[in-house]
Structure formats: C-alpha cells, structure tokens
Amino acid sequence: MTDRYILYSAVGSGGVAVEAALTLMGQPYALVEAPTFAFDAPEAGDRVLAANPLRQVPALVLPSGEVMTESAAILVRLGELHPEAGLAPRLDDPRRAAFLRWMSFVSSAIYAHYWLKDDPSRLVADASLWADVDRRIEARILECWAVMEAGAAPVGRYILGEALTVLDLYVAVVSRFRPRRQAFAAVAPRLGEVARRVDTEPRLAALWAERYPFEPGWDVRPLLT
Template identity: 40%
Template sequence: MATPYQLWSAKGSGGGIIEAAFAVAGAPVQVIDAPPWEEGPHLEQLRQINPLGQVPVLVLPDGTVMTESGAMVLLVGERHPETGLVPAADDPRRPAFLRWLFFLTASFYATFRYDDYPERWVADATAQDELRNRIAEARKDMLRQLEAAAAAPCFLGDGMTALDLYIGMMNRWKPRTDWYAENCPKLTAIARRIEADPRLTPIFERHFS
C-alpha cells in the first residue's frame, strides 16, 4: 500500500483546515495528534519536523515535509483541481483568492502565536496583558476587513474555495462564534455553511467536542 499523507495536527487547531481540504478532495490523510501545548514525547518529534513547534505539519507520501497551512491548501487544491479549492491561474477570482489566502495566513492566523503565548515575547505581566489586548483589537479590525470583502454564499461568491475552510474553522477561534455572529454576519453564514457540509461536519465535531 502507498504511504499516505501524514498530517501532524491537534484538536481545535489549523490542522482541521487541512483535514477539511483532504475531505473535500476525497483523499485519505493519516492524522497524528501532536498538541504543541501539551507535554509529551510528541513535542520533540514535532520540533524535529517543524522547528517552530507548530501544527499543522504535512508529510507527503515521498517524505517531503511541509509547514504553513497556506502552502498545504495550495498543494491539495493543485493536486485536486476538480475540487475548485484553489481557483486556477486564469480564473478571474484568482487574484482575490491569493490576496485573502495570504491575509488569512500571514496576517490573521499568525497573530495567535503572539497572544496565545505573550510570555514568550514580553516578561512583564502588565505588558503581556497589553500585548493580548492590542492583538485582540487588531484581530477584530482584520475580521471587519474580511467581512467587508466577503461575498455570498461563499467568500468569493459561488463555489467553495480554501478560503471558506479557513473561515469555517477560524469562526471557533478567538474572538469566538458569538462575536462573529454579532459583528460579521457574512463570515458567520459562510462558517455555518461549511460546518453543515456533510463531508466536513465530522471534522468539526471531532475538533470542537
């Protein structure tokens, strides 16, 4: 039997986005639970394949290691073009897709590294609170930008793309579902649609039960 794709992931993490991409592609992936926030022998193994100690990490059937969820969804989408997860180079939605994929990963997702672990960046407790609060506000500003740019029923209009998978999963993260429902109705509608997709509902149930 061919070596499967291996996904190092953790409950509630961005690994769920990659699992969702594989589910849409109908392609098998072996999920390895490696929560970076829990002590255990998996931590050293995780750091060996990703020195940042983060999940998700995708190990390809040929042994190539990929970090960065944005790179992974591009790969899955390109290897499974029939999914429409990644609009093709000549698709008019392509520039917006690339823009918002990088916004979601490089600007938005990246913030969690700082306010989940403020003690890594500043020693003083007051400074840690300030860092947490400022990042929380910056994150809400970014979500308002996303809300203004969102179409319906999917982020780019018709046709689910990888952006919708991010929006679905991130809806459960800070500032949490209730804030989204109150402030970002379009993102909320996209997230609900994604969670209700029968290919994806089991992933959400596993990640958020």
C-alpha cells in the same frame, strides 16, 4: 514515497482546516496528533518537530516525502494537486487573485498573531501586562476580520461565490480561535454566515465532531484571566 499524506495536526488547531480539505478531496491521510499548545504536556507537541522545526501544526508530508508547513500554502497546494475536487480556483480563473490574496491575509494578518496571543511571555516579561497584550491582539484580529469582510465582500453562499473553496474552510477554522465566533461575526457578519454554512456542511459533520467539537459555549469569547 508513501501512498498517502501524513498530517501533523491537533484537535482545535488550524490543522483541522487541512484535515477538512483532505476529507472533502477524498484523500486518505495518516494523522499524527501533536498538540503544540498543550503547555502541560509538551512531549506530545514535540512530535511535530520531525516535520517542522518551528514546532507548529499543521505540517504535511506529501506522498513524495516532501514536507510542507504553513497552513495557507498547504491548502493552496492541495487545491492545485486535486483540481477535480473543485476546492480552489484554477490558475486562469478570475477569482484566483482574490483567492490568493485572502488566503495569505488570513495567515499573515490574523493567524500569525496566535504565536504571541497563546503565550504573551514570549515577548513581554511582565505578567501584569499579559491581559492588556491579549486585549490589544484581539482588537487587531477583529480589525483584520472587518477589513476582510469589506474587501473580500462575500456575496454568494461562499466567500468567492457559489462554490465552497479551501478559503471558506480556512476562515471557518481560524474564526473559531479566540475571541471566537460571536465576536468575529459581530465585525464580519457575511463571513460569519459563510462560516456557519461550513459548520453545517454534511460531509464534514463527523470531522467537526471529532476534531473541533461544537461544545456548549464554543463560540463565546472566553473571559480574560
């Protein structure tokens, strides 16, 4: 038992969505920086192995000592554990089905692609094919965002209506991954507006600045090498 959460995360990673959720929930947490995708310095990323044998962030150690991996599950569970923050529809809320559907969709249809996108050599040995693999993954990611735009049909200030939820935090962070926000907003303009709203959430200004800064060109698709 501890008095706080322990979060394994990294600057510019999906773990920042969990950091944002804990911040809005007013929950203190100890941060273990584990940049799993810094291929030049593997030792730092190895820190997360203490909590996740897949060597991925985020991983959250609950005050009970139980470990949770999987960003969507972590965010949903935090919403359940801290209902007073109002960041997730409760079990009997009519928005609950859509909430679970799209949390899971972002995780499985979109976020999961980055295991290969970040390092195509994991499945494709021929280096001359990596740029093509990358392009095809990007096309699939954008196709999935377009499906979510049509299916989730955000109509209010946020995806599920007028209240910010962890789904908005999740989309705001994952849509920052390559091909980045401009390409995302081109296929999913209403989700793009929601993401911009989350970017400007005053309670998260310090967190974004420190953990996922809006540096020049941050939203532009990088050139393929």
